[in-house]
Amino acid sequence: MFAIDAASTSSDAIELCQVALDVLYTRACLLRFTKLVHHILEESNVTISGVIDGFSGSVHRWFSVVNLKQLREDAQESWTADPSTPLLLLAMLLLGTLQDCHHEDHSRRRKLYTTLKKLMLALTSPSEAPEPHLVQVEALVALYECGQGMAHQAQLTLSSALAMVSLMESEESDILIWRKISLIVLDRIIMLSSVSNNVPSLCTLTSPICKSVQSYIQKNSDTASASTGTPPSQQLYKMAEVALATGRVLHYVYCLEKGWTIGVKFLKGIQAEVSSPDASNGTTVQGCARCTVLHGVKKP
Numbered sequence: 299m300f301a302i303d304a305a306s307t308s309s310d311a312i313e314l315c316q317v318a319l320d321v322l323y324t325r326a327c328l329l330r331f332t333k334l335v336h337h338i339l340e341e342s343n344v345t346i347s348g349v350i351d352g353f354s355g356s357v358h359r360w361f362s363v364v365n366l367k368q369l370r371e372d373a374q375e376s377w378t379a380d381p382s383t384p385l386l387l388l389a390m391l392l393l394g395t396l397q398d399c400h401h402e403d404h405s406r407r408r409k410l411y412t413t414l415k416k417l418m419l420a421l422t423s424p425s426e427a428p429e430p431h432l433v434q435v436e437a438l439v440a441l442y443e444c445g446q447g448m449a450h451q452a453q454l455t456l457s458s459a460l461a462m463v464s465l466m467e468s469e470e471s472d473i474l475i476w477r478k479i480s481l482i483v484l485d486r487i488i489m490l491s492s493v494s495n496n497v498p499s500l501c502t503l504t505s506p507i508c509k510s511v512q513s514y515i516q517k518n519s520d521t522a523s524a525s526t527g528t529p530p531s532q533q534l535y536k537m538a539e540v541a542l543a544t545g546r547v548l549h550y551v552y553c554l555e556k557g558w559t560i561g562v563k564f565l566k567g568i569q570a571e572v573s574s575p576d577a578s579n580g581t582t583v584q585g586c587a588r589c590t591v592l593h594g595v596k597k598p
Contacts, residue, residue, distance in 0.1 A: 335384035339391070346373045346387060353390040363437040363480040364390070365430070365473050372431075381421055382431035388414055389438040414439055428462040433477070436462065441484055449492035456484055457500055464506060472534055475514050478507050479534065482541040489548045496555050503545055511538050 339346065350373070354366055364386065372383045392410050418435060422428070436459035443452035459481060485501040501507055515538050546568050553560055 331381055332384050335388060338388065342391065344391065344394075349387055349390050349394060352394045357390075357393050357438075357441070361437075361441060361480050361483065362476040364434045365477075369431075382429040382435065385414070385417055385421060386431045386435050386438075388417075389435045389442075392442055393438055411439070411442065428465055430466070433459050433462045433466070437477075437481060437484065440488075444484065444488050444491055447491075449488050449495065449497055452484075452488050453497060453500065456481065456488065460500060460507060470510070470514050475511060475538070476534055478511050479538050479541055482508060482511065482545065483537070486541060486544050486548060489552070496552065498552060499545060499549060501545065502549065503542065508542060508545065512542065515539075 339349065344352075347370075350366060350370060353364070358364060358366060369383070369386065373387070388410065392407065392414060414435070418432070418439065422432065436455055440452045440455035440459060443449075443455060463478065463481065482501045485499055489497055489499055503509075503512075515535055518535075546564075550560060550564070550568055
């Protein structure tokens with residue numbers, strides 16, 4: 299989709315990382331940092347709106363971790379308050395190159411990836427609350443890692459994103475729930491990509507993120523079912539149902555691989571979820587909430 303030229307050089311990567319470290323301690327360097335990101339986009343022959351539009355028409359359709367409306371608004375401003383906005387654009391640019399399979403692009407894409415990893419580390423302050431955009435950057439990088447066959451690295455990056463989400467206190471909304479569902483979906487994808495390696499789930503049904511999604515869906519299911527037509531939120535509910543149900547099935551596979559005994563109650567919960575005729579009206583999610591504890595799992 300996009301061709302990466304800059305950042306592509308080692309000097310650009312080193313300068314970006316050095317400026318990012320300065321940004322962490324003195325915001326005076328932020329303007330220089332954003333100018334470098336603008337330079338990378340220009341050398342890659344893309345515009346900010348082009349990166350956002352390309353992402354919106356591809357990855358965002360099924361991995362809605364980015365608040366595109368907010369990003370468009372932030373991208374029109376000077377970026378002088380938040381270094382994570384240009385960083386998010388670089389992460390979207392990285393994923394936008396996945397359709398390019400030319401061998402000569404691999405090393406450039408790899409440099410952009412390693413630069414992003416260093417920038418994420420440099421811009422994460424242990425003394426400040428995580429920026430919302432940084433959570434999105436972590437999620438996109440984890441998705442890239444999973445797509446490159448780096449399942450264990452993807453799980454580590456996803457773990458960091460989940461930790462950031464747990465530290466962020468804000469009122470639940472469809473946008474935030476979409477972000478959480480996307481992280482849960484990514485957890486399932488990582489498990490599927492490495493079933494033979496026994497990679498455990500980070501988003502089990504008893505985890506805070508899954509409980510949060512379950513609670514939100516149940517709270518709003520009556521409103522959704524009473525609405526006419528198919529509002530946008532209906533897609534959210536269905537995606538949540540699938541993510542939660544597949545989590546139980548993948549956990550069952552994980553237990554089989556470990557040689558653990560599965561309780562009858564847990565098996566009935568799986569059967570009810572995958573065969574329920576009422577999955578579209580919230581019955582499946584309610585069933586998940588009633589069976590969040592794994593019963594009878596033990597070593598033989």
